[in-house]
Amino acid sequence: xxxxxxxxxxxxxxxxxxxxxxxxxxxxxxxxxxxxxxxxxxxxxxxxxxxxxxxxxxxxxxxxxxxxxxxxxxxxxxxxxxxxxxxxxxxxxxxxxxxxxxxxxxxxxxxxxxxxxxxxxxxxxxxxxxxxxxxxxxxxxxxxxxxxxxxxxxxxxxxxxxxxxxxxxxxxxxxxxxxxxxxxxxxxxxxxxxxxxxxxxxxxxxxxxxxxxxxxxxxxxxxxxxxxxxxxxxxxxxxxxxxxxxxxxxxxxxxxxxxxxxxxxxxxxxxxxxxxxxxxxxxxxxxxxxxxxxxxxxxxxxxxxxxxxxxxxxxxxxxxxxxxxxxxxxxxxxxxxxxxxxxxxxxxxxxxxxxxxxxxxxxxxxxxxxxxxxxxxxxxxxxxxxxxxxx
Numbered sequence: 001x002x003x004x005x006x007x008x009x010x011x012x013x014x015x016x017x018x019x020x021x022x023x024x025x026x027x028x029x030x031x032x033x034x035x036x037x038x039x040x041x042x043x044x045x046x047x048x049x050x051x052x053x054x055x056x057x058x059x060x061x062x063x064x065x066x067x068x069x070x071x072x073x074x075x076x077x078x079x080x081x082x083x084x085x086x087x088x089x090x091x092x093x094x095x096x097x098x099x100x101x102x103x104x105x106x107x108x109x110x111x112x113x114x115x116x117x118x119x120x121x122x123x124x125x126x127x128x129x130x131x132x133x134x135x136x137x138x139x140x141x142x143x144x145x146x147x148x149x150x151x152x153x154x155x156x157x158x159x160x161x162x163x164x165x166x167x168x169x170x171x172x173x174x175x176x177x178x179x180x181x182x183x184x185x186x187x188x189x190x191x192x193x194x195x196x197x198x199x200x201x202x203x204x205x206x207x208x209x210x211x212x213x214x215x216x217x218x219x220x221x222x223x224x225x226x227x228x229x230x231x232x233x234x235x236x237x238x239x240x241x242x243x244x245x246x247x248x249x250x251x252x253x254x255x256x257x258x259x260x261x262x263x264x265x266x267x268x269x270x271x272x273x274x275x276x277x278x279x280x281x282x283x284x285x286x287x288x289x290x291x292x293x294x295x296x297x298x299x300x301x302x303x304x305x306x307x308x309x310x311x312x313x314x315x316x317x318x319x320x321x322x323x324x325x326x327x328x329x330x331x332x333x334x335x336x337x338x339x340x341x342x343x344x345x346x347x348x349x350x351x352x353x354x355x356x357x358x359x360x361x362x363x364x365x366x367x368x369x370x371x372x373x374x375x376x377x378x379x380x381x382x383x384x385x386x387x388x389x390x391x
Contacts, residue, residue, distance in 0.1 A: 027082050027123050029060045039068045039139045041148075042116075049125070061086060061122040063253040066115020066148060069140040074132035077106040079114060079124045085154050086122030088114045089143075095151055098124065108132075113143050118153045119208055121249060154209060173368035183361035188218035189326075190365055195224065196327035197366040199231045199243055200334025206369065208246045212254070221256050222263065226318040227327055233309040234331040263316040272303070275311025281321050282314070282348040322352040326362065329354075333363055333378035334370045342378060346385045356386060 030047025033040065042065030047058040066087070079088060081098040088096045088104045091111040096104065098114075106112055108130070116122035128135075152160070159166045178190070185193070191214035198207040211224065228247055232240045248258060266274045272291060279287035291306035292299065314324050325348045332342040349359055359382055367375045 024060075027058055027060075030058060033059075036067075039070070040115075041066055041068075041142055056125055056127045058082070058123060058125050061116035063116050063120055063249055064118055064148070065122075066143050067113055068142045069111055069113050071111050071138045071140065072106065072108055072128070072135070073138060074108055074135040075128045076108055076130040077126060077128055079104045079106065079126050081122070081124045084122040085117045085120040086115055086124065087117065087151055088112065089151075097157060098122070111140065115143070115148075117151070118149075118253075119212070119250070120154055154205070169368065177365060177368060181361045181364045183357045185361055185365055191217045191219050192223065192227065192323065192327065193330050193362050193366055194369065195219070195227050196231070196330035197334045197369050199228065199235060199240065200331040201370050201374075202239060202335075203369060204242050204246060207243060208250065211247065211250045215250075215254070220318075221251055222260055222318040224251075225260055226263065226316060226324075229316070230313045230319075230324060230327060231331055233313055234328060235335065263318045264312075265315050265317060266311055271311030271315070272307035273311075274315045275306040275309070278310040278314040278321065279306060281352070282310075282325055283344075283351055322354060325349045325352050326354055329359060330362065330366065333374060333381075334366065336374045336377065339377060339381055343381045343385050346382055350385070350389075356382060 028047040028049075030045045033044040033046045036044075043062045044065050044067070045060040047060070049056045049058055061084075069091075079098070079102075081100055081102040083100055086098045088098055088106075089112060090096075090106070096102070097117075098104070104114075114124070191210070194210050195207060195214055198204075198210065214224065215221070224247055228240060228244050231243070251258060276288060276291055279290060291303050294302045314321065319327070325345060328345050329342070329349055332338050332345060346359065350356075360379065363375055363378045363382075
């Protein structure tokens with residue numbers, strides 16, 4: 001038992017994992033906890049890890065899921081947070097925020113509950129120790145929303161742990177930046193740009209926290225999914241997959257049924273032709289034969305740009321071409337290192353009606369999330385495109 005726990009703690013401390021992320025390849029999700037579902041609000045999952053020797057179980061909570069108040073009589077329960085963010089609340093004591101590495105030994109006879117944060121999945125290992133004869137578990141009343149919602153979300157915790165930093169950042173990002181940009185962005189457009197930018201810079205924690213705000217500011221679930229899907233063409237699935245998972249978590253927690261209505265407008269047979277037409281819509285008639293251009297040994301990539309990048313994504317409903325070029329601008333500016341492509345898509349933005357002042361407003365609005373170097377690089381790309389257009 002001691003050897004197993006040592007190995008577990010070592011794994012927790014050496015795993016590079018964001019506080020709100022859960023990798024089910026590291027800590028298994030297990031099966032839906034149907035046996036105890038009546039004692040939980042939301043879905044939980046059980047994955048026994050060493051049931052024969054120690055009773056060690058990994059428990060997974062979806063965002064907002066928590067168990068009822070309960071008491072362990074004549075036994076001590078140990079919780080070890082391994083992924084995500086959650087809460088342990090004991091009657092008469094301050095709530096304890098749990099993050100990877102947090103260990104709690106729950107005294108016998110203590111009334112308590114534990115569960116996920118509002119905006120995060122949560123996994124903890126659990127086992128019982130100091131079990132006396134006649135030990136039992138007593139389930140009590142549920143933790144109602146009015147009680148649970150008093151606990152802060154992950155983002156709100158920063159105002160407690162880092163109040164000066166949080167106050168200054170939020171005043172800059174959501175007040176000064178918003179009010180001083182020359183061309184004002186409406187709230188919906190600004191939040192669409194936030195989401196695309198956070199995908200580009202891999203800001204998964206901030207993305208998860210800003211997504212509910214984006215939905216509250218008029219961004220639809222379909223638009224969110226289209227942003228994430230299109231990012232695959234510019235970031236690759238390896239970097240997009242966590243954002244797709246986070247999106248599904250947030251939408252599910254809000255009671256939105258998945259999958260969303262289909263948005264595809266092409267077939268495997270006509271996607272290349274439709275993709276070429278989308279390229280022409282973004283960049284002009286010169287793109288008509290682009291799919292079959294270039295050196296013979298790499299011509300297939302230009303073909304893929306037509307049928308996959310544009311045919312599979314840009315032809316979908318949910319976002320128009322003007323907005324699709326805008327989010328691509330955000331992807332490329334935020335990830336950096338692709339200034340050649342960024343300049344091409346700045347020209348594409350001009351072609352669909354997103355002018356210089358508008359793009360400067362977007363990159364200025366996104367500065368708090370990507371920093372000054374990438375912002376200045378993007379601004380320089382805009383200047384270079386402007387200069388080329390004047391020749």
